[in-house]
Amino acid sequence: MRNRILLSLAVLAIAIVGMAFQTDSKPWAVPDKNAKMANPIKSSPESMSKGKTLYIKNCQDCHGKKGLGDGTKVPDLKSTPPDFTKAAFQSQSDGAVFYKLSEGRNDMPRGKKDLPDDEDRWNLVNYLRSFKK
Ligand code: HEC
Numbered sequence: 001m002r003n004r005i006l007l008s009l010a011v012l013a014i015a016i017v018g019m020a021f022q023t024d025s026k027p028w029a030v031p032d033k034n035a036k037m038a039n040p041i042k043s044s045p046e047s048m049s050k051g052k053t054l055y056i057k058n059c060q061d062c063h064g065k066k067g068l069g070d071g072t073k074v075p076d077l078k079s080t081p082p083d084f085t086k087a088a089f090q091s092q093s094d095g096a097v098f099y100k101l102s103e104g105r106n107d108m109p110r111g112k113k114d115l116p117d118d119e120d121r122w123n124l125v126n127y128l129r130s131f132k133k
Helices: 003-023 043-057 092-101 120-132
Strands: none
Touching: 043 120, 092 120
16 A cells, blocks of 8 residues: 555656656747748858857857757756757758747746847847757
8 A cells, every 4th residue: 555655746747747747848939920030140151150259158058069969068957959960950941940040938038138139130040040950
């Protein structure tokens, strides 16, 4: 009897931990009009270099140097940064990526607040494309 109670408690604990780690696997819906927004900044060496500087300063600690989602801060986070090299990420439109990094969610900060200049955030979108394999 006692063992059964312990077992039930263990199962419950695992379920709760599992739920806690699931928050980030929910699909992140992007409104249609945002997803269709065109990138006003053409990808160029200049835009890439601006994006890279911003990335190293503001994003790398979580997203990792190569965008793999393996930054040094990850162990302290409750949600997991995605792998930017994967098709699941790269197949999104520039508008969708811009929307997500502007709005933020869970541990992902609200870019609109930290980097209020739209141009900075579009340069970041261009830079994130460099992680494509
Ligand atoms: C404190 C850690 C942290 C920092 C700093 C951070 N991110 Fe994130 N980012 C995350 C996490 C965690 C997620 C996943 C959030 C979720 O799905 O709920 C995420 C998600 C994203 C996504 C959405 C990916 C997708 O398709 O679902 C983009 C784009 C992104 N980050 C870009 C950036 C950029 C650009 C910066 C720098 C300006 C940045 N992030 C800074 C933690 C961080």
